[in-house]
Amino acid sequence: MRKELVIATSNKGKIKEFKTLFAGMYEVKSLLDYPEVPEIIEDGDTFKANAAKKAETLAAYLNQNVLADDSGLSIDALNGEPGVFSARYAGTHKSDADNMAKVLSKLAEVPEENRIARFTCMMAIAEPGKETLFFEGQVEGIIATEARGTNGFGYDPIFLVPAYGQTMAELTSELKNKISHRADAIRQVKNYLLGG
Ligand SMILES: O=c1nc[nH]c2c1ncn2[C@H]1C[C@H](O)[C@@H](COP(=O)(O)OP(=O)(O)OP(=O)(O)O)O1
Numbered sequence: 747m748r749k750e751l752v753i754a755t756s757n758k759g760k761i762k763e764f765k766t767l768f769a770g771m772y773e774v775k776s777l778l779d780y781p782e783v784p785e786i787i788e789d790g791d792t793f794k795a796n797a798a799k800k801a802e803t804l805a806a807y808l809n810q811n812v813l814a815d816d817s818g819l820s821i822d823a824l825n826g827e828p829g830v831f832s833a834r835y836a837g838t839h840k841s842d843a844d845n846m847a848k849v850l851s852k853l854a855e856v857p858e859e860n861r862i863a864r865f866t867c868m869m870a871i872a873e874p875g876k877e878t879l880f881f882e883g884q885v886e887g888i889i890a891t892e893a894r895g896t897n898g899f900g901y902d903p904i905f906l907v908p909a910y911g912q913t914m915a916e917l918t919s920e921l922k923n924k925i926s927h928r929a930d931a932i933r934q935v936k937n938y939l940l941g942g
């Protein structure tokens with residue numbers, strides 16, 4: 747029986763990636779398995795603050811170790827926007843397509859050399875009674891001029907990975923799970939959990 751790893755997320759795209767990246771090591775559970783948990787309001791100014799709040803709130807509720815991921819897209823030409831507002835850039839309950847459309851319209855006049863962006867994944871491990879630990883992963887790219895590809899989730903269709911000349915949503919999930927900000931952070935988490 748594999749040990750359980752609870753992740754304080756309800757994002758189905760993330761859950762799919764966590765299950766793949768922790769396969770063989772843990773049985774991944776998420777907030778979708780705990781519908782009774784009240785919504786955790788992400789009112790922090792940083793990915794770190796939100797990751798800590800998600801992990802610590804669920805860890806206290808379940809009285810067990812919990813992992814959380816607060817992540818997003820930061821674009822230099824937009825002074826780091828959407829950042830911590832990535833999930834609701836176009837407004838609360840807006841879709842990924844609405845969020846991408848807003849980014850593309852704000853960058854409409856911006857040439858390719860100034861469309862540099864990065865995905866950040868800040869993971870927090872909250873262990874009741876202990877200091878919360880943080881592991882940050884990043885990947886740099888360029889915002890495409892149109893959405894391309896159907897893999898992944900969120901802003902993947904407009905995030906061009908220069909080394910492959912494709913958007914994150916055109917890459918296979920195997921390749922995304924090697925190069926993404928989440929893969930980078932999880933490598934560090936695994937290293938820690940395995941006593942590295
Ligand atoms: O690999 C990714 N590929 C594309 N977009 C991504 C990725 N990773 C995060 N993102 C975007 C999606 C969402 O707009 C925001 C995450 O916001 P964030 O609050 O961390 O997640 P969420 O609200 O969707 O679920 P939850 O808080 O339950 O983990 O950044």
Ligand SMILES: [Mg+2]
Pocket residue numbers: 788833
């Ligand atoms: Mg969120």
